[in-house]
Amino acid sequence: MAAWIEKHLSSAGKEVQIKSVAQAIPTYIMSVFQLSSAVCEELERGIRNFWWGSEKGQRKTHWIAWDKFTRSKDRGGLGFRDMKMFNQALLAWQAWRLVAFLDSLCARLLKARYYPNGDLLDTAFxxxxxxxxxxxxxxxxxxxxGAIWRVGNGRQIKIWRHAWIPKPISLRPGGCIRPCRLKWVHQLIDEDFRCWKEDVLRRFFYxxxxxxxxxxxINQKAAEDMIAWHYEKTGLFSVRxxxxxxxxxKELEGSSDSCSANPDGARPAWKKLWKLPVPHKVRIFAWKLI
Structure with a gap:
């Protein structure tokens, strides 16, 4: 189809085909199995060659690194998927089901087999x-x-081991100022007034x-602690x-050039570009120029 695509399909059309076909077909298998790095790279290579096209059987020059394509549109990319990362996000949903639906047959079976006396989020396998x-x-x-404990009575949350402090990246305490024998979060709560012991916090925490x-x-009814997904307001996990x-x-580990003032790296200029009232292929052309 390469010759026909070069003549009749715009860049906007290629984007639609990639997102609705090439990246959609492997979704089911990626939600069940972990694909090898070689398979993910082969899928991405096929998408890259399809996007840039070929001439007389020879592939054209790839002018932009693939990492920039996989960024969201408000961060300067085209929103194509990083296949390996998308595979991991889909499998994270399967792991979340074992946390959220403890009474399901699948969760009880896997718990009995792999972590009978432990917790899924706090066990070495x-x-x-x-x-x-x-x-x-x-x-x-x-x-x-991304999983975080929501504080209820604090009797299931370990202070220094569990993720329970809502922060942008690391959800665990940054360390201890001085030696501390406190182990559980409920030891940081005044049970009579249902508030934090501020003097204790300032003595041991940064x-x-x-x-x-x-x-x-602090919940006034001393409800049970529960696990939630930190990056959704509802506390429910989402693959997105x-x-x-x-x-x-991944970008932070690779010291990527995310020099934006916004925490998520989004830039207003890119948002304005994709909202322009012009045909989509014109916006793609402008993106290439930039």
Whole structure:
């Protein structure tokens, strides 16, 4: 189809085909199994060659790095998927189901097999496991970076081990100022007045953690602690927010050039470009020029 595409399909049409066909077909299999890096790279290579086209059987020059294509449109990219990261986000959803639906048959079966006496988010697993559990472990790596304990009575949350402080990236305490024997969050709460023991917080925590902890509202009814997804207001997991988190963390690890004033790296100029009242192929052309 290469010759026909070069003559009759614009860049905007290629974008639609990539997102609605090439990236949609593997979604089901990626939500069940962990694809190898080689398979993900092969899928992305096919998409890159399709986007840039070919001439007389020879591929054309790829003028822009693939990492820029996988950025969202408000961050200077075209919103194409990083296949490996999308695979991990889909598998993180499977791991979330084991946390959110503890009474399901699947959750009870896997718990009895792999972590009978522990917690899914706080257990080390063996390296030799079934392909199914290996895929869940891959998604679990991403889930752990966004799952947070919502404080109720504080009796299930370990102060220094669990993620429970709502911060932009790291959800655990930044450290301890001096030796501390306190272990559980409920030891930081005044049970009579249902408020934080501010003097205790300032004695053991760094000031930036103290400010975030004091913002947490203490439940007056002393409800049970619960696990939530930090990057959604509802507290419910979504593949979209997990994928964005994974991409953001990958860029931070690679020291990417995210020199934006906004925390998520979005820039108003890009948003204005994609909202212009012109045909989409014109916006794509303007994006290429920029």
């Amino acid at each position: 063996p390296s030799v496991v079934s392909p199914t559990w290996k895929a869940i472990m891959f998604g679990l790596e991403l889930l752990k970076k 000031h930036f953690d103290v400010e975030e902890i004091l913002k947490i509202q 927010s997990a994928y964005r988190l994974g991409v953001r963390l």
